Amino acid sequence: MKSILVIGIGRFGLHLATRIAELGNEVMIVDKDEEKITDLLPFVTHAKIGDCMDEKLLQSLGVSNFDICFVCIGDNFQASLEITSLLKDLGAKYVVSKADRAIHEKFLLRNGADEVIHPERDVALRAARKYGARNVFDYFELTDDFSILEIGVPDSWVGKNIKRVNVRSRYNVNIIAIKLDGRTIPVTSAEHVFEQSEHLIIGGNTKDCSKMMHIK
Template sequence: MKTVLIIGMGRFGQHLTRKMLELKNEVMIVDQREEALEALLPLVTSAKIGDCTNEEVLHSLGVGNFDLCFVCIGTNFQSSLEITSLLKEAGARFVVSKATRDIQAKFLLKNGADEVVYPERDIAERVAVRYSADNVFDYIELDEDYSIYEIPPLKEWVGKTIGEVDFRARLNSSIIGTKINGETSFLPGANHVFRAEEHLMVIGRKKDIDKILKHL
């Protein structure tokens, strides 16, 4: 469990808050608008109405006590930049700021952000990969080279084990999980038998998994 401060209760901030709570973290939320906080008040550890570009407001939050601080302001980049800088000056341990463009990310990193996230870009890329291929059920990019794909097994694998297919050696990728009817089993062994109705969660380099996709 971690202590988390989330500043900015737009759509991204609210979704982030709900997921952080679902993962059993302690969350404090802040926004200038009272109505933006209302739906989450019964769920979070604490909430505050305030403008975090004001140093007094920011210091009153005790930012140094949080494991993570998120700046989720997407409509006013100047405010996002100021808050990111003030958080670091106030002793924040780790600051994650939202950006929509690369130029914003550069300024945020120079002004105190430990990491920058691009939620809109990341979702757009994930959706593009998923829907441009007929047999990709889900997709998560890990870095420029590696990704996780959720795909069906090839027809010639069905009835064979992972060991018989020699998956890792032949395909230079690994199966980290299987899914049937929404239920996921992780780290299947070499004796796992491929079934036509299951989904495979495959991790590897994109260029290697692309070779598999061409045969689906």
């Protein structure tokens, strides 16, 4: 269980705080809007109404006690920048700040953010991969270099086992699991025979995984 501070309860902050709390973590939320805070009270551990550009307010939160501090302010970049900087000055262990533009990321990182996330960009990229590529059912880019894809079984693989297709050596990816009838089954044997009705969960270098989208 982690202790999480979420500053700014817009659409992203709301979903983030709710999901992190559902995963069993202690979550404190802060926002100027009392109504937004009230709506989330049943789901989070602590809540405070106030403007986090006020250094005294941030001091009162004890930010150094949180494992992660999220700055989820999307409509006021100056506020996001100042709060990010103040959090680090006050001893925050790890600060993750939301950015809407690439130029914002550079300034946030220079002013104390340990990590910057782009929710809309990331969702758009995932959607593009999922809906714009043949035979792809889901896509997760874990880092710039490593991705996980859910793809259909290529027609040329049906009836053959993993060893015969020589997946790892030929395509430089790993088959992590098989999805069949709503179940996800870890792959533990190279003797598994591919079926047309299956989906494959594969992982590897992003460029290598991208090539898998075009195999027939």
